[in-house]
Amino acid sequence: MRRLLITLVVFILLGLxxxxxxxxxxxxxxxxxxxxxxxxxxxxxKVLFTIGGCASCHATPGQDDRLKLGGGLALAxxxxxxxxxxxxxxTRDGIGNWGVQDFVDAMATGTSPRGQHYYPAFPxxxxxxxxxxxxxxxxxxxxxxxxxEGRAPDHQLAFPFNIRRLVGGWKLLYFDGSPFxxxxxxxxxxxxxAYLVQGPGHCAExxxxxxxxxxxxxxxxxxxxxxxxxxxxxxNITQHEEDGIxxxxxxxxxxxxxxxxxxxxxxxxxxxxxxxxxxxxLSDADRLAMAEFLKSLPAVPSPPKPKAAQATN
Amino acid sequence: MIRVALVAACLTIGLxxxxxxxxxxxxxxxxxxxxxxxxxxxAAIAKGEAPFDAAKVQxxxxxxxxxxxxxxxLFPDGSQTGDKTTAAxxxxxxxxxxxxxxxxxxxxxxxxxxxxxxxxxxRTGFGNVTKNCGTCHETYRVKx
Numbered sequence: 001m002r003r004l005l006i007t008l009v010v011f012i013l014l015g016l017x018x019x020x021x022x023x024x025x026x027x028x029x030x031x032x033x034x035x036x037x038x039x040x041x042x043x044x045x046k047v048l049f050t051i052g053g054c055a056s057c058h059a060t061p062g063q064d065d066r067l068k069l070g071g072g073l074a075l076a077x078x079x080x081x082x083x084x085x086x087x088x089x090x091t092r093d094g095i096g097n098w099g100v101q102d103f104v105d106a107m108a109t110g111t112s113p114r115g116q117h118y119y120p121a122f123p124x125x126x127x128x129x130x131x132x133x134x135x136x137x138x139x140x141x142x143x144x145x146x147x148x149e150g151r152a153p154d155h156q157l158a159f160p161f162n163i164r165r166l167v168g169g170w171k172l173l174y175f176d177g178s179p180f181x182x183x184x185x186x187x188x189x190x191x192x193x194a195y196l197v198q199g200p201g202h203c204a205e206x207x208x209x210x211x212x213x214x215x216x217x218x219x220x221x222x223x224x225x226x227x228x229x230x231x232x233x234x235x236n237i238t239q240h241e242e243d244g245i246x247x248x249x250x251x252x253x254x255x256x257x258x259x260x261x262x263x264x265x266x267x268x269x270x271x272x273x274x275x276x277x278x279x280x281x282l283s284d285a286d287r288l289a290m291a292e293f294l295k296s297l298p299a300v301p302s303p304p305k306p307k308a309a310q311a312t313n
Numbered sequence: 314m315i316r317v318a319l320v321a322a323c324l325t326i327g328l329x330x331x332x333x334x335x336x337x338x339x340x341x342x343x344x345x346x347x348x349x350x351x352x353x354x355x356a357a358i359a360k361g362e363a364p365f366d367a368a369k370v371q372x373x374x375x376x377x378x379x380x381x382x383x384x385x386x387l388f389p390d391g392s393q394t395g396d397k398t399t400a401a402x403x404x405x406x407x408x409x410x411x412x413x414x415x416x417x418x419x420x421x422x423x424x425x426x427x428x429x430x431x432x433x434x435x436r437t438g439f440g441n442v443t444k445n446c447g448t449c450h451e452t453y454r455v456k457x
Contacts, residue, residue, distance in 0.1 A: 232399060232455035260447040265349040265356065267443075269399065269450030276447060 023168025025117055029109035029177050034101060034132040045141025048134055050281045052127070052200040056274045057084040060148060066277075069094070070148035075121055076229045079214060080157035082121040090147035103139040104132050109177060110167075117167035119155065120175075120214065129180035129199030174215035186296075189285075193293030196286060201279075206271070207237050209303050223300040232270070233305065240299040253291035254284070338396040341387040344380050351376040352446075355439050358432070365432040374426035377442060381419035385412050401455045411453055418445040 021027060049055070060070035070093075071086040088094040095103070102113040110117060110124035118124060130138070160166060180199055182191040197203050208216045209225025223244070224236035236244040245253065252263045257279040260267045268276060279287060351373045357363040358370065388404050388411070404411045425438025 227456050234456055259443070260450075261352065261356070261443075265352040266345075267352075267446035267450055269447075269454030270401075270456030271451075272456065273447045273451030 019169070020165075022172060023117075023165050025109070025111040025115050025168065028168045028171045029111055029175060031101065031105045031111070032108055032132060032177075032179070034104050034136070037100070037133055037136045040140030041137045042141050042144060044134070045137035045139070047282070047286075048130070048138045048200050049141050050278050051196055051286070052138070053202070053275060053278050054087070054142075056271070056278065058087045067145050068148050069142070069145060070150055071152040072150075073152075077121060077214070078228065079161040080155065082119060082155045082157075083152040084122075085152050086148060086150065087142065088145060088148035089143045090149060093149055093151045094147060095142070096147060098139075100136050100139055104135045107135050107138075108132070108179070110171065110175070117164050117171065119157075119164075119167060120170065123202040123205045125175060125216075126199055126202035126205055128177055129195065131179055134200075170213060170215070174213070187292070189289045189292050190296065192286065193289035193291065197290050197293050201290065203237065206234050217303075220300055220303045222297055224302050226305065227270075229271075236300070236302045237294060238297045238300040239295065240301055243302040244299060245294070246299055250288065250291040250295050253294055254287040257282070257287045257290060258284075336396070337387045337389055337392045338398050338400075341384060341400075342396070342398075344383055344387065347376055348380050348446075352443060355435075355443070359436050359439050361432075365435060367430075370429050370435050371426055373439075374422045374429070374442070377422035378419045378426075381415045381422065385415050399455050401453050404453050414445070414449045414453070418442070418449065421445065 055066040055069065057073050057075065058069040058071050059066045059073075060068045061073050069086065069088040071084045071088075073084045075082040075084065086094045089096040091097050098106075098113060105111050105113070106118065107124055107130065108128040110120065110122065110128075112118060127135075155162070180195050183194070186194075204216060204221050206228075207224055208221045209223070210228065211217055222236070222238045223240070224234045227234050238244040239246040241247055248256075248263055256262055256268070257276065259280065260273060260276040262268065279290075354363070354369065355373045358365055388400065390405070392398070393400065393402065393405060421442050425435075425442050429435040429438050
């Protein structure tokens, strides 16, 4: 009996040890080698900032300057409320003290300079597709913006989601840290679109349903689902004729990204309006590239709506 | 027998028309559709797919102004849910802000209507007025 107890304790300790080692940010998502990078291209950084929608979450709420990145916006989720942090170049409250490597780590591996996991409410699951050079450009652009004082409130998450270390386990299960690899069999335009939509654009982060651990269900990626913020549903943007946008032409998709108008001249609402504010600033070529990629997505029917979402619709 | 059936059919059609008219959700959805139809016409002219036609252009902006005035009356208490509405709760939380947005849309449409004398001035005005669609939907409509 005593021996059994000892064995049990040893196993528990081993398990805990394994958990601690495996969920260490450096183990589960090692930092990419950035090597020596050329001088940053700030204009490219601005384009990535725009398509990345950084301001949509990090701009200080309640004022019009979208380049004041003081953070604080509340993002509701089934796990609790996240607050977007200050990412302005303020040395104390923002990311003014960060180096390029810190920024690349945060964006590509979801790990903070202090070695903590970020929650995937911050879509590093998509941003990781950006190569270090692009991330360095983006970082250089953000550093040109105005430093903003003040820190966002802490996240308010229910137990056990408030234990950051558990995100390490989540990463083990769901995080693919590989960068974008172009498909040489496809056109240059398609590859540009694939990169913009899946990387900085992080379209699938909203336009997909998630499992109970908050990970995107890959089988219905891009097929829409209930809005995680609890208001209505997010549309299916696959090529499904009835549920998705299979009937839209490439030009019509590009038009939506420019003006917010659908082919039936409805104008998109909710947080997609903020997305359009970003995509409207891109070049026509980039919008057409995104449309080219979206037109190549396989048709996937929308997942059935959960009962609660049906009732509130 | 046929006569009875006919009368019944007429009554049903008449009644459902009345019901449709008194259902603010259906009515506001129809109003939005007429705004969408006007925007389709306007976009065709702005893109040069249809010729500039002063009368048609005035009609487009009039649809906007009339619809804006009408919309202000179509969100009574009790119409928050049902009929697949995508109206955001914010409309009822901030009635003043909501009505101010509609009034802005109305007045900008009137101003654009007066200013639209040729294709170039129409394009400018139409571009400005239709910016209201997105800003209003962002706040007062849920994702869809």
